[in-house]
Amino acid sequence: MAGRIRIGVSGWRYGPWRGNFYPPGLPQHRELWHAARHFNSIELNGSFYSLQRPSSYAQWAAATPPGFVFAVKGGRFITHMLKLRNAQAALGNFFASGLFALGDKLGPILWQFPPQLPFDAARFEAFFAALPADTDAAAQVALRRDHRLQGRELLQPLHRQRLRHAVEVRHDSFVDPAFIALLRRHGIAWVVADTPQPWPLYEDVTADFVYIRLHGSTELYKSRYTPQQIGRWAAAIEAWRHGGQPDDARLVSGQAPPRRAARDVYCYFDNTDKLHAPDNARELMAALGMALEPAEGAGWQAGDDPRRARGPRNRPGRPG
Template sequence: MTTKGTIRTGTAGWVFEPWRGTFFPEGLVQKKELHHASRHLTSIEINATFRANQKPASFAKWAGETPDGFQFSIKGPQLVTHIKRLKDCAPALANFFASGPLALGDRLGPFIWQLPPNLAFDAASFETFLNLLPQDVDAYLRLAAAADGVKQPPYLEPNGVTLIRHAIEMRHPSFDDPSVDALLRQHNIARVIADTPDNPRRDLTADFAYCRLQGPARPDAAGYESADIADLAKTMAGWREAGHDCYAYFVHEDKLHAPANAMALAQELGVRAYS
């Protein structure tokens, strides 16, 4: 009998001034916003890691403000994806993994690698990058232990983490290639599902799904409507029944309504927030 997967829905980040007085109650102090968000959403992408490596204390603090069952995804650093453009990035990866994501403990979800739109598929560099990504905790710790030139000792405490997952958002059309999917499946890495008119595909390349929802995939759509939410829920329910976990984040330009969309999708799927 197949074990059902777990679906988590949320947003990219939790600090957004227009949410104050809409998603966040009037008068809620900023330091309580993550506490509030994590009782209404079931996952959030950490985007601060894209700009700079964070500290173990920050990851531990974020974990401590969220309920059991909640998970964060972590965006990989721009140094790897946008500056080095996946080449010669082993030292940068080591320093990133050593910076403390494991301090999230059981709040740690997948790592998300967002490639720049002008980065075209190069088979050699892409496969080399995939080979560098740790697929389990032991490989993670080996890579993190190689960190060099960092201001603090590498954080090498597994902290109960047992699963390491990765998803990649590829935004150049050259990645729409069967050989890319074959490589992703070989490494159990999820191709990010964007749900846009230009990229409507919902193919899974891993044992879990990762959605950064930027659509809906209808021409001239202004935002997600109830029918779009119902359509997404139908697809994700199928993944869940097949045993696939799913992480679904609303990251489209209509950011004001992202929390409401995430909560509506959860309700459609019968997913309850953690408390």
């Protein structure tokens, strides 16, 4: 028994991918459709910059095949502007904005904190306690939305499920065993975020799943991962998906996580500016023995009716 592996990219609308990862002539409205037939998950980052609409989430769900999963990035209004304080209405707006339209394609929710936000135990305890553990609880949170969502909200989940939350920290004060213990108490994943510096890179397991963001090993958002580096990440993922951790894991806490038979692993490449994210994601898939080619009949061909499976409009992808 082993956990499910999901490999993908952060965002999908990037100019340099056109004519490279995306075939020449592929309409922009089918870029998600194409990407979702090569990867089994994508990190949706437009939700970080602004509240989306239920119709957009529904289009994204319709453009992707069965079994596909989106990781959804929590709003920066909550994390960067409010800095988690007095966020009840903002959380309500986020969960009412259309996430439920993804149905069973709703995967982990990523909360990324700004580099200026240090660890404050009371502040994070309160925020973690406010995060809904399942879609029923999220529906109750959504009821707290304010007037800005009037007429454009979705308050009823289309699919009942447990919700997973992951946090990406960018301040050294989080390199604290007390924070690891807090995450484990709430079942929230510490994001393994690979960057050249200055953000902390540690690999403590704090939940029943592992969430990885690969931003570039030597140049933030740009550098390509070498075959040796891809091999190291593949070995780490194999350890995590079998319930353990890598022998060379970089750890904050000396307290080992509870042993599990399996953990799901989500891994997203964010080294996007120079074409590398799709290539590196496929290289990691190959190293893990995952299928690289889409299912028969799933590929796009020149001459396809552009009105078929009309995909989403997502704002241009941004690193983050």
